[in-house]
Amino acid sequence: AVLHCTSFLQDFSTFYLHLDVTPCLCVILSFRLLTRLQTSASTLRTLLSNSFSQNIPSCLWKLGRLNHVAIAVPDLDKAQSLYKDVLGAQVSETVALPEHGVYTVFVELGNTKLELLHPLGEKSPIASFLQKNKTGGMHHICIEVDDIKAAMAELKKKKIRILSEEPKIGAHGKPVIFLHPKDCHGVLVELEQA
């Protein structure tokens, strides 16, 4: 393309010389033409790269909004009362989820929620957490994804440990998985199918 442009410019200059235009004017006109050619080449490059990036998805799944932050608490009634009576938030009833080994209470915050967690049963993951954190503490964050199966496939490839073979049905009746805190900078991460 460069060779074509160069020879075209040479022909173009010769043409102007034949017309008896001064060499100086000829150089100016050639320079203008070259600038135009460069501009259209860069515009073309931008257009091509835009259309490619629209057609090829960088990722087959997308991370969405923060669904909730979960807090493990040793006394669910006291924690419920703090958010409802002291802080004035809208607070749900207590719901037992035996398949997860937890009692849950949701605190509505408008842009997201808090999930208060208390152990249910002897094998509850919250029981071992509370043994190490006697007064309670932040247990996990939950982020929505648009395709949990695609997320699992990609995260497995990237060696992020997923804490169950298959998604479980979470507190909102939707499939969820948990990612190992040691692979997520010390934070247990739950992904929920939006």
Ligand SMILES: C[C@@H](C(=O)O)C(=O)SCCNC(=O)CCNC(=O)[C@H](O)C(C)(C)COP(=O)(O)OP(=O)(O)OC[C@H]1O[C@@H](n2cnc3c(N)ncnc32)[C@H](O)[C@@H]1OP(=O)(O)O
């Ligand atoms: C209803 C549902 C929903 O919202 O939809 C729920 O919430 S269910 C919520 C409850 N379900 C879950 O949590 C399911 C996923 N969780 C799990 O599989 C487990 O709890 C693990 C996260 C793998 C931890 O297992 P386990 O307590 O047996 O192991 P461990 O005590 O030896 O912990 C291994 C290391 O991870 C750290 N570790 C443990 N739990 C952690 C947590 N929540 N956040 C950050 N780090 C944590 C420990 O300090 C330890 O680090 P060091 O070695 O440095 O001391």
